[in-house]
Amino acid sequence: MKQNTKKSYIFNISSIILLFVLMKILMSANILTKYYTGIVIFICINIILAASLNLATGYLGQLALGHAGFMAVGAYASAITAIAIKPSIVEFCSTLPEGIKFLINPATVILLTSLIVAGIIAGLVGIAIGIPALRLRGDYLGIITLGFGEVIRVVINNIKPITGGAQGLSGIPRITTFNNVYWITVVVVAILYTLTHSRQGRAIISIREDEIAAEAVGIRTTKYKVMGFAIAAFFAGIGGGLYAHYIAFLDPNTFGFMRSVEILVIVVLGGMGSLTGSIIAAILLTILPEALRDFAEYRLLIYSGLLVIMMIFRPQGIFGTHEFSMSGFIHKLRHNQIISPRKEVKEGE
Amino acid sequence: MALLETKEMAMQFGGLRAVDNFEISINKHELVGLIGPNGAGKTTIFNMLTGVYEPTEGSIILDGKDVTGKKPYEIVKFGAARTFQNIRLFKDLTVIDNIKIAYHNEMKYSTLEGIFRLKRYWKEEKKAHQECLDFLKIFDMEDYAETLAKNLPYGKQRKLEIARALATNPKILMLDEPAAGMNPQETHELMETIHFIRDKFDIAILLIEHDMHLVMGICERIVVIDYGKIIAKGTPDEIKNNPDVIRVYLGE
Ligand SMILES: Nc1ncnc2c1ncn2[C@@H]1O[C@H](COP(=O)(O)OP(=O)(O)OP(=O)(O)O)[C@@H](O)[C@H]1O
Ligand SMILES: [Mg+2]
Numbered sequence: 121m122k123q124n125t126k127k128s129y130i131f132n133i134s135s136i137i138l139l140f141v142l143m144k145i146l147m148s149a150n151i152l153t154k155y156y157t158g159i160v161i162f163i164c165i166n167i168i169l170a171a172s173l174n175l176a177t178g179y180l181g182q183l184a185l186g187h188a189g190f191m192a193v194g195a196y197a198s199a200i201t202a203i204a205i206k207p208s209i210v211e212f213c214s215t216l217p218e219g220i221k222f223l224i225n226p227a228t229v230i231l232l233t234s235l236i237v238a239g240i241i242a243g244l245v246g247i248a249i250g251i252p253a254l255r256l257r258g259d260y261l262g263i264i265t266l267g268f269g270e271v272i273r274v275v276i277n278n279i280k281p282i283t284g285g286a287q288g289l290s291g292i293p294r295i296t297t298f299n300n301v302y303w304i305t306v307v308v309v310a311i312l313y314t315l316t317h318s319r320q321g322r323a324i325i326s327i328r329e330d331e332i333a334a335e336a337v338g339i340r341t342t343k344y345k346v347m348g349f350a351i352a353a354f355f356a357g358i359g360g361g362l363y364a365h366y367i368a369f370l371d372p373n374t375f376g377f378m379r380s381v382e383i384l385v386i387v388v389l390g391g392m393g394s395l396t397g398s399i400i401a402a403i404l405l406t407i408l409p410e411a412l413r414d415f416a417e418y419r420l421l422i423y424s425g426l427l428v429i430m431m432i433f434r435p436q437g438i439f440g441t442h443e444f445s446m447s448g449f450i451h452k453l454r455h456n457q458i459i460s461p462r463k464e465v466k467e468g469e
Numbered sequence: 470m471a472l473l474e475t476k477e478m479a480m481q482f483g484g485l486r487a488v489d490n491f492e493i494s495i496n497k498h499e500l501v502g503l504i505g506p507n508g509a510g511k512t513t514i515f516n517m518l519t520g521v522y523e524p525t526e527g528s529i530i531l532d533g534k535d536v537t538g539k540k541p542y543e544i545v546k547f548g549a550a551r552t553f554q555n556i557r558l559f560k561d562l563t564v565i566d567n568i569k570i571a572y573h574n575e576m577k578y579s580t581l582e583g584i585f586r587l588k589r590y591w592k593e594e595k596k597a598h599q600e601c602l603d604f605l606k607i608f609d610m611e612d613y614a615e616t617l618a619k620n621l622p623y624g625k626q627r628k629l630e631i632a633r634a635l636a637t638n639p640k641i642l643m644l645d646e647p648a649a650g651m652n653p654q655e656t657h658e659l660m661e662t663i664h665f666i667r668d669k670f671d672i673a674i675l676l677i678e679h680d681m682h683l684v685m686g687i688c689e690r691i692v693v694i695d696y697g698k699i700i701a702k703g704t705p706d707e708i709k710n711n712p713d714v715i716r717v718y719l720g721e
Contacts, residue, residue, distance in 0.1 A: 319594075325559075326559055333558070336541050338573060
């Protein structure tokens with residue numbers, strides 16, 4: 121069994137590197153133009169947002185309607201941190217001796233520091249919202265997060281000296297690049313994957329399955345609900361930070377209820393409880409609106425239509441709770457579960 | 470000293486006194502039956518004993534500790550496990566994952582050790598996997614390890630729920646109508662399972678059951694309640710001939 125795990129680790133890591141190299145080649149050949157690269161960056165940000173929401177909604181089973189709120193908290197926290205620390209980090213890096221200077225890129229240092237601050241603040245806000253809301257059973261969380269998303273927007277609009285208010289926040293270092301967003305996305309998805317496959321992840325999933333039964337076998341349900349929700353908020357904050365450092369300008373109104381719905385649609389479409397599903401759906405739902413730019417007004421219509429179709433034909437989402445794995449797919453192919461070469465031989469006889 | 474003891478335990482739901490002055494004392498290794506007509510308050514008693522409800526009056530002593538008002542997950546740690554009248558499995562998970570969740574507190578590694586898959590994660594997960602498989606073997610269910618719980622036949626689902634409760638390593642197991650919905654063959658198997666686990670795990674069992682044959686057949690002591698009050702206590706023979714019990718059961 122461990123042998124298999126090792127094999128799939130090697131396989132996954134090499135495919136991730138391969139994809140990265142491929143993208144870099146396409147970029148340097150200018151096949152992926154700046155515009156397309158931008159879409160790829162948005163795909164990565166959406167993957168982070170959807171995968172993190174999936175933890176709260178798909179794995180933990182709590183309807184959360186304010187993910188854009190955590191994204192906003194992260195975006196502003198990260199932007200403000202970056203603006204504040206930029207001068208001193210740049211200065212510090214220039215004082216480094218020549219030998220190690222080339223190793224440390226000030227932009228990366230600023231980005232990672234700001235993102236960690238963003239994640240922690242968003243996570244703390246998640247805990248503050250989660251503790252009262254999650255102690256109750258049922259769908260209170262949906263209503264509370266819905267309200268939270270709106271409140272955050274109003275708050276950001278009103279603390280003008282810090283956030284720039286309705287005029288927006290500008291002067292944010294534009295330091296999200298394909299390179300860093302790609303690897304951060306890989307790390308976030310990997311962490312969510314290993315988390316959901318640990319004993320803590322199992323505890324989180326058991327709450328979705330049956331909260332009363334979970335408690336009756338010794339799971340501290342409140343603790344794991346708050347933990348799952350806070351981790352989801354943490355990564356939403358990081359997603360928001362990456363967004364802030366790509367757009368370099370923040371307008372509180374981009375983090376409204378509709379943004380939360382967009383993320384939720386990705387999760388539902390991909391499958392609640394499937395990270396690979398969220399990845400595929402994030403790719404589809406980031407490209408689709410871009411491709412249909414001329415129909416921008418119909419975006420909501422398309423989303424709702426998609427959801428309705430999904431609910432009728434495949435309510436569990438594209439992948440349900442399963443993960444797509446290439447090695448599993450090949451294994452199935454080999455063992456005739458998808459196509460059956462042995463049968464063909466028989467027919468030949 | 471008794472393993473589980475309640476004193477003047479009562480539950481008031483608004484105007485309804487669902488359980489009144491309930492006193493019971495169960496020793497180690499004892500098999501006690503709790504019977505009574507529909508709505509008598511049996512499940513409510515279980516819910517109080519396992520922390521789902523806090524009794525409005527009285528106290529519960531488990532293994533020498535006062536556990537009145539403790540949360541369900543805490544009571545599991547003190548050594549009481551239960552099954553539910555309407556089976557509550559983790560339906561969309563595999564049989565072995567159902568057991569592993571109950572095994573949660575036996576595994577010792579932190580969230581970060583789990584996320585970064587450090588040495589202790591591999592060690593503990595491997596050990597847990599083996600122990601959970603062994604556990605399923607005891608119940609003759611190792612072939613179903615990777616089956617989704619919802620795809621098990623009904624009798625096996627009941628059995629899995631019992632196995633899952635036992636995986637928390639309890640001192641007393643409470644079964645709420647485990648034979649409900651079973652055919653005679655399955656009921657017979659269940660009786661054997663109950664006997665078997667009591668000896669194998671050396672635990673006490675408190676059993677709610679409607680099937681008189683089952684209760685009379687395996688319990689050493691029986692407590693009968695009606696409208697939340699105890700109306701009789703004794704051995705199966707004493708209960709069978711108790712006029713109050715006969716009146717309650719025939720008058721139904
Ligand atoms: N949460 C609750 N709120 C109000 N009343 C309740 C609640 N739970 C149970 N009751 C009432 O308490 C009484 C006892 O119910 P309980 O479920 O304990 O009966 P029971 O003996 O388990 O019955 P059955 O054999 O049908 O399972 C019933 O009248 C029931 O309606
Ligand atoms: Mg009942």
